[in-house]
Amino acid sequence: MVRVSRLGGVVGVLALTSLIAACSGATGGTPEPSPSSPSSTGPAVPKIEAPLPASLIQGDPCAALTSAQVDGLFTNTPTRDQAAKDTGAAKSCGWHDIDRGSLIGIQFVYAWKHGLADVYATQGRGFFKVLAPVQGYPVVAYGPTDDRSSGACGVAVGIADNAAFEADVQFANSAVGKGDPCDDARKVADLAITTLKASA
Template sequence: MPPLSRFRGVVAGLALMSMLAACSRTTGGTATPGPSSAPATSSSGLPVPTVANPLPASLIQGDPCKALTDAQVKGLFTNTPTRDQVADDTGVAHACGWHDVDRGSLVMIQFVYAWKRGLADVYATQGRGGFFKVLAPVQGYPVVAYSPRDDRSRGTCGVAVGIADNAAFEADVQFANSAVGKADPCDDARKIANLALTTLKGGA
């Protein structure tokens, strides 16, 4: 499978994986929504980080193609990339990608509307055989890398950023063919998430 096609197939499944994990939880009794004084815990018992200074969830209800400015995108690619004409609705998220077909590189931002509990839905994927790694926060907002499988050796990584306890977005990266194996793509995905967060906060 060509690198870009493979990468799009992977990122299309990332948010879906977390949604299915969240839906597979079963509990008894009747749920009663209400405030909680303690952070939620994942199925593995790892505390889900709370967002100390939440941003409006409406920030990720818009167009993900506007999450990165032209100047930010230019700094991410060696050549001028092609941007998706319109955001794609994957069924769990609105996604927009920028890609250099010749070099095999791609950056994608996903506004995941399926994550009703923010990062708690991502943390629910732990223990299901996939890749999960907590990363350093960006601008004080929690970040986690996750995927159905660990594709870092192939230059692919996706990270989720919690902007509120009920909202999160995702940044995905596929390295250029010549860069695969030379660095950790999760580091770059985190940097892209940081750029997107700067843009989003500018519109808050």
């Protein structure tokens, strides 16, 4: 498994649960090799009942969210990366509100050859929390550390047995401590699934 870089980002807390309200620049990170088989401890990798084409994560992550979806997540008009960046493990794209210190990001992780199983292989070696699925696709919040207290979270979403992507969120400075950024990252992932399904 490869640990992809965590994007820095946004999220203002609105009604219902926290909804994203603004976004900011990406933070660096180095992919780290990990075991390619799931851990024997902890929850088992869920089966994906209606897989999407794995080729979807070979596309442009900047197209994973529509303009209307992004505008609905931000209070201010965000700045989008001019082009996807290739980290050597994933293609990533971010939407930022620099003034508020916030961001959302999508990473198409081509290094996860076993899909979400590669993320499950990290259990016991950092932050790992199974979240409710989005549109039937399994979601896991994970990372080398639990960064929720600083308003950051990344979630991995399995779309096929050999394909998964990541959605990242960083709360706006004023929103840190007012909600769970993993909930917001899951919402971003849900929007991305809607867009990916439409293009499948």
